Amino acid sequence: MIAVLSSAPSAVGVLADLSYWQQTVIKAGVVAVVIPTAALILGYVFLLKMMSFVQSRLGPMEAGPHGTLQLLADGLKFLQKEDIFPEKSDRFVFAAAPVMVLVSTFLLYVALPVGPDAVVSDLDAGVFYVLAVSSLSVVGILMAGWASANKYALIGGLRAAGQLIAYELPLVLAVVGVIIQAGTLNLQGIVLAQANGEIFGWGAIGFPYIFTQFAGFLIFLIAIQAELTQPPFDMPVAESEIVGGYQVEYTGFRFLFFFMGEFGTAFVFAGIASVLFLGGWYVPGFDVDSNWLNLLGPIVMLVKIMAVSFLVFWFRFTYPRFREDQLQKLAWKVLIPVALANIVITGILKVAV
Amino acid sequence: MNTTTREQMAYIAGQAADARLNVELETEGMTLNIGPQHPATHGTLRIVARLDGEQVIEAEPIMGYMHRGYEKLTEVRTYPQVTTLINRIDWLGSFANEVPFILAAEQLMEIEAPPRAQWIRTILFELSRIANISLFLGDMGVQLGALTPVFYAFRDREFVLNQIEAVTGGRFHPNFDRIGGLKDDLPAGWIEETREVLGKMRTFCDELEDLLMGNEIFEVRTRGIGIIPADVGLSYGLSGANIRASGVDWDIRRDNPCGLVYDELDWQVWTHPDGDSFARYWVRLQEVREATKMIEQLFDGLPSGPIMAKVPRIIKVPAGEAYVETENPLGAMGYYIVSQGELVPFRVKIRSASFNNLSIAPWLLKGVYVPDIITILASLYFILGDIDR
Numbered sequence: 001m002i003a004v005l006s007s008a009p010s011a012v013g014v015l016a017d018l019s020y021w022q023q024t025v026i027k028a029g030v031v032a033v034v035i036p037t038a039a040l041i042l043g044y045v046f047l048l049k050m051m052s053f054v055q056s057r058l059g060p061m062e063a064g065p066h067g068t069l070q071l072l073a074d075g076l077k078f079l080q081k082e083d084i085f086p087e088k089s090d091r092f093v094f095a096a097a098p099v100m101v102l103v104s105t106f107l108l109y110v111a112l113p114v115g116p117d118a119v120v121s122d123l124d125a126g127v128f129y130v131l132a133v134s135s136l137s138v139v140g141i142l143m144a145g146w147a148s149a150n151k152y153a154l155i156g157g158l159r160a161a162g163q164l165i166a167y168e169l170p171l172v173l174a175v176v177g178v179i180i181q182a183g184t185l186n187l188q189g190i191v192l193a194q195a196n197g198e199i200f201g202w203g204a205i206g207f208p209y210i211f212t213q214f215a216g217f218l219i220f221l222i223a224i225q226a227e228l229t230q231p232p233f234d235m236p237v238a239e240s241e242i243v244g245g246y247q248v249e250y251t252g253f254r255f256l257f258f259f260m261g262e263f264g265t266a267f268v269f270a271g272i273a274s275v276l277f278l279g280g281w282y283v284p285g286f287d288v289d290s291n292w293l294n295l296l297g298p299i300v301m302l303v304k305i306m307a308v309s310f311l312v313f314w315f316r317f318t319y320p321r322f323r324e325d326q327l328q329k330l331a332w333k334v335l336i337p338v339a340l341a342n343i344v345i346t347g348i349l350k351v352a353v
Numbered sequence: 354m355n356t357t358t359r360e361q362m363a364y365i366a367g368q369a370a371d372a373r374l375n376v377e378l379e380t381e382g383m384t385l386n387i388g389p390q391h392p393a394t395h396g397t398l399r400i401v402a403r404l405d406g407e408q409v410i411e412a413e414p415i416m417g418y419m420h421r422g423y424e425k426l427t428e429v430r431t432y433p434q435v436t437t438l439i440n441r442i443d444w445l446g447s448f449a450n451e452v453p454f455i456l457a458a459e460q461l462m463e464i465e466a467p468p469r470a471q472w473i474r475t476i477l478f479e480l481s482r483i484a485n486i487s488l489f490l491g492d493m494g495v496q497l498g499a500l501t502p503v504f505y506a507f508r509d510r511e512f513v514l515n516q517i518e519a520v521t522g523g524r525f526h527p528n529f530d531r532i533g534g535l536k537d538d539l540p541a542g543w544i545e546e547t548r549e550v551l552g553k554m555r556t557f558c559d560e561l562e563d564l565l566m567g568n569e570i571f572e573v574r575t576r577g578i579g580i581i582p583a584d585v586g587l588s589y590g591l592s593g594a595n596i597r598a599s600g601v602d603w604d605i606r607r608d609n610p611c612g613l614v615y616d617e618l619d620w621q622v623w624t625h626p627d628g629d630s631f632a633r634y635w636v637r638l639q640e641v642r643e644a645t646k647m648i649e650q651l652f653d654g655l656p657s658g659p660i661m662a663k664v665p666r667i668i669k670v671p672a673g674e675a676y677v678e679t680e681n682p683l684g685a686m687g688y689y690i691v692s693q694g695e696l697v698p699f700r701v702k703i704r705s706a707s708f709n710n711l712s713i714a715p716w717l718l719k720g721v722y723v724p725d726i727i728t729i730l731a732s733l734y735f736i737l738g739d740i741d742r
Contacts, residue, residue, distance in 0.1 A: 055504035151385055155407070155723065231498050232570050240392050240496045241727050320570045321498025323724045324407060 027120045031109045035102075038267035039260045043071045045306070046313040047263070054317045081252030086149050089249065093147035098250065098257035100140030105264040107133040112271045113188050115281050115297030116289055126187035127179060130272055131172055134227065137261065138164040141236065144258075145246040156245020159324055160229060160236035166331040167226035167233075173339035174219040177346040178209050178276045187272075191280035195288050208279040215342045217277045219335050224269040225312060226327070228262060232319040233327055266309060274304035362720035366405050382410065387726065389418045395492075396737030398711075402718070402726065409726060412718035414711055419741040427701040432458050432532060432668050435698070439688075440526040442705060443739040446485030446682040448477045448517065451530040454688045454701075456612040457677040458532050461670045461692055466612070470534040470660045475613045476651045477520065477529065478679075479644045480547075483554055484513045485682035486594075486637050486644075489734050490558075493634055494565045496731035497574050502565045509557040512550045519543055532668055534661035544652050551645040558642050566634060575631035579717050579729035582628060589716070590709040593684025595733060598636045599628035605680035613679070618650045630732035637734070669696060683707050683739055703742055707735035 018026070048070060052059030060067030085091050111126045113119035123129050138161055145157015179185060182193040190209075197207025210217050226233035237245045247258055274280060281297030282288065322330065388399035397418035403410045423442065427435045439454055440447040452474060459465065466474070491506025514524045519540055521527030529536050565571055581591065583599045596603060604622040606615040623639040625632035672694040678687035684706025691700040710733050717729055 051500070055501050056508055057504060151383060155385075231500075234498060235724070238498065238724070240498065241724050243392060317501055318564065319499060320494060320565070320568060320574060321724075322570055323574060323722060325722065326573055 027110075031106060031120060034109060035105060035264045036260060039263035040071050042263045042267050042309055042313075043259075044068060046309060050310070050313060051317050075256060078252050078256040083254070084249075084251050086249045088149035090147040090149070093143050094249075095254070097140045097144035097147060097246075098254045098261070100143060101137045101261040102257045102264075104133060104136035104140065105261045105268065107136070108265065108268040108272075111187060112268055113191060113275065113281060113297075114271075114301045115294035116188075116291075117294055119188065122188055123186070125185045127175055127185045127190070127276075130187070131168070131175065134171075134265070134269070135164065135168050137265065140261075141246050144250070148246065148249040150249050152242040152244070153246050153248050156236045156238070156242050156248070159242075160246060162324070163226055163229070163233065163236060163327060166328050167223045167335075170219050170331060170335035170339050171223035171227060173336060173343060174213075174216040174223060175276060176339075176343050177213045177216040180343070180346045180350050181209060181212060187275055187280075191275055191282055192288055194279045195282035208277065210277040213277060213342070213346070215338060217273070219339050219342075220273055220277070221308075221311060222335060224266075224273065225315060226331075228266050228269065228312070230266075230312065230316045232315065232322050234321055235324050235327065238321060266312060267305060270305040270308035270312065271301060273308045274301060278304050278308070280304075360719070363410060366408050366720060367410050385723070395735075398735075398737055398740070400714075400718075400726065400730075402723070404723065407723045409718050409721050409723065412715060412726065414714045416708075416711070416740050419737050421742065423742045424701055424703055427698055429697060431696045432670060432698065435701070436530060437526070437528050439703070440528055441738055442703065442742055443485065443681065443683055443686075443707070443736050444525060445488055445736060446481035447523075447525055448481040448521070448527045448529060449485075449679070449681045450686070451528070452478055452613070453677045453679045453681075453686055454690070455530045455532055456679070457675040457688045457690045458668075458670055459612070460675045460677060461673050461690065462532065462664075462668075463671075464533050464662050464664065466534045466662055467659045468614075468656045469538075469658045470662075471612065471614050472651055472655050473520075473535055473539060473660065474530065475615065476648055476655075477517065477527070478613060479648050479651070480513055480517055482644050482682040483641055484510050484517065486641050487513070487554065487557065489637060490561050490565075490634070490641070493731050494571075496727050497571060499565060499568075499571070502561055505557065505560060505564075509553060512553055516543070516547045516550055519546070531661065531664075533664035534659070538660050544655075548649065548652065551648055554645050555642060558638055562638065566631075566638065572631065574724075574728055575634060575732065576627075576629055578630045578725050579721070579732060580627070580629045581713065581717065585716065586628070586713065589713040591684070591713060592706050592709065593680065593682075594636045594640060595633055595684060595710050597622065597624045598632035600624055600626045605678055605685055609678070611677060614651070615647075617654065618647050620647050620650075630728050633732040633734070667696070669694060670698070678704065681706055683734065683736060684710055705739045705742060707737075707739035708742075711735050711740055 048059045048067060060070035063069040063073045085094060108130060110120045111123050111130050113122065141160040141164075142157050145153045145160065148154070178190060182190040184190060184193065194207055194209060229236045235241075237247060242248075247255060250258060281293060281301050283293060283296050283300055286293055286296075383404045385402045385404050386399065387402060389397040399415040399418065400412055401415060402412040423438050426438055430438060435454060436451045439450045442450045487510045488506050491503035494500075494502035517527060518524045520537070520543060521529040523529075581595070581599050583596070583601050586596050586599045587601065602622060602624050606613070607622055610616050620643055623636050623643065625636050670692040672692055674689070674691050676687055676689045678685050685704070686706050687704040689702040689704070690698050693699040714730065714733070718726055721729065
């Protein structure tokens, strides 16, 4: 096995021999498989099982061992549902909205590195790209809210727009500290900077930025919670107030798209958080160019993603919901000043040390 | 926030909405129908809210979607049959519905239940209070978006319902109270089991105090939201925990226990000076704790003896009128019975707590935000069966 791996050309080498369209098809295929799988894993482990255990119940137990196939069954059920358009809806926009949300998720996966060569597209401005693309989903949500021709959906869509714009800012500002420290916008570069770093001259585990950017990590977590519209920031969907918000008129596979978009985005944001703050795919003790890391990296990333997702979903299951104006207050009066202070301190230390 | 600022806020919001119509940026208010099918209304309540953005200019509750005509139906039921109906008024604390009706009928017939029956009545009355309010304690979390507490509430309420079922044979609708006493005595070993359950309920209260009431977000969502000043609350006829949360020390259990044995117990009426949603939650939480203590005392002092007074086989209530009010889980509940000496009541008027508690909603909902509609309605705690009867 080892001999095969070390003698065989690297994965990138194989890909490089193919023509551009062949490479693109393979990459698109990988991403298209990863998104539903990620949504299934997160949905099963956290939404079904962890939530049940938090709430002192068992959760699904019948479909497959311990209900592992429950979400597949649910997905099949969604596909069988009638595709309903509300009478006064704008049919084209209504149909395009869930696709828009899913496209935003799809594009996020493109830049997520899980190994030295295992990345779909290694962009030089990776961080910038990720933050820009993630806000595309707002457009989809606004489209859904407006096109549904429903008052609850409209309120939900507008709340989502206000909330996502407010939380885009702390999200970006929280990341700036990392960028200053790493000195690059490239996600692979940030991983390498953490892998090559040392803690007080001791470089055994590299230097995950969570140690210096802890405030940034917390702000990032809170902001992605709001970005994903999960409790305590789930006002755009708020079942008990506006009965699902922008999702209220959606059924069948269009609703499934929103669902996959939400959990797929949760997965990839947890991935980005682990790249930015937890050291990404790097395993201490390996050479950063080692081909082994292409194999181990995805596993390490999965573990880190699950750890970050655990935090995200823990808040989701235990916290009540903020009010819309209280959320804006938290964003503008607490998170942004703290993030700015974090940037200033990081900058001063970067120059001074 | 006092009365004037609330009215001023609503006025300013209305003026602003109208003023914006006249400038270049044209906006219009929106009328939002909340219900009759809506997850926050626990049934079929409809609230028509006129909104300016997310702010409520005025909100009007429309009730009657679940009206079942119980007051009229009682006129064609014999007295023992009526308890089956009125069980379904406040369906979460059913036994408590039967008690005031039976007490009123007993008053007309001038009979009194034996002491043991009175004590057991009080025990079951307080158990149904725990069953009812413990669900509110969890449900408030759901209304605010926290999914977990309600599962704890359903889990632990089940213990109480099991105990009620062990005595009466019915989880929800015991139909156990009889004119002159009770249907049966307590089963063997029931008291020890119930003591354990009461311990669990106290743990449940501690858990919710940690999980929900101690949460910062819960506090910012409830403190200062939906403040009812004591005088306004009294003028709208609020009762129960809603008025006690406004600092009014009024509890029918203490002030006029007629027929129940509260005056032989050592207990406390909890009040809170704030009058906001948080205070209403807090008072109810304390009441569940207090009820568990009261039941333990009732167990300690439970007298022996018969559980049924001598009552004629065919019950004819002498002509006359009687009104008996008790402190039910939702507030003051009373039955006004007019009898003409026949097998059936001539007229029954039911004073249910939720109807009056909801009547303050239009005043309370002026100028609040849409999410606060849900918070305020949840904290007022009504049951649709209790509103519509």
